[in-house]
Amino acid sequence: MENQIFELQYAMDTFYFLVMGAFVMWMAAGFSMLEAGLVRAKNTTEILTKNVMLFSIACTAYLVVGYDIMYGGGIFLAGIDGGDTLVADALASSAENGFDGGSVYSAASDFFFQVVFVATAMSIVSGAVAERMKLWAFAG
Numbered sequence: 001m002e003n004q005i006f007e008l009q010y011a012m013d014t015f016y017f018l019v020m021g022a023f024v025m026w027m028a029a030g031f032s033m034l035e036a037g038l039v040r041a042k043n044t045t046e047i048l049t050k051n052v053m054l055f056s057i058a059c060t061a062y063l064v065v066g067y068d069i070m071y072g073g074g075i076f077l078a079g080i081d082g083g084d085t086l087v088a089d090a091l092a093s094s095a096e097n098g099f100d101g102g103s104v105y106s107a108a109s110d111f112f113f114q115v116v117f118v119a120t121a122m123s124i125v126s127g128a129v130a131e132r133m134k135l136w137a138f139a140g
Contacts, residue, residue, distance in 0.1 A: 006104065013105035021113040028055070028120045035127045043131050050126050050135055057139070058119035066118065067111055 032051040036044045129138060 010104050010106075014109045017105055017109035017113040021109070021116050024113075024116040024120060028116065028123055031120070031123055031127065035123075035130055038127075039130050046135050047126070047130050050138060051123055053135070053139060054122045054126055055119045058122050059115050062115045062118045063111075067114070070114070071107075 028051070032048055035047045035051070039047050126138070
């Protein structure tokens with residue numbers, strides 16, 4: 001019985017992460033439409049391309065650096081001198097303060113949930129510089 005409850009909790013928590021992540025992703029799409037409506041017609045394609053580009057940059061950057069710093073997997077920072085000790089120190093202090101987790105959800109669904117918030121935060125900057133920066137200057 002306890003195993004069935006754990007499986008149900010795992011399934012529900014994973015489902016919740018995926019659905020709420022999809023809602024935030026739709027929010028980002030709506031924000032893109034708002035930005036496209038606020039710029040001149042000649043810049044509409046550029047602002048929409050910028051938002052798609054931001055999502056791919058956010059996913060890559062969060063995979064390489066952000067997720068490892070948040071959860072301390074030691075996967076991607078292993079090649080950086082002192083990277084693992086930085087993460088280990090931060091995680092040790094978090095565990096002392098009672099934030100050591102004990103999660104019962106899929107790590108992939110958590111990654112998706114967190115990365116859409118990263119992309120949404122980046123799209124705010126994109127909207128602030130709409131029509132003020134070229135696409136390649138913004139990407140570089």
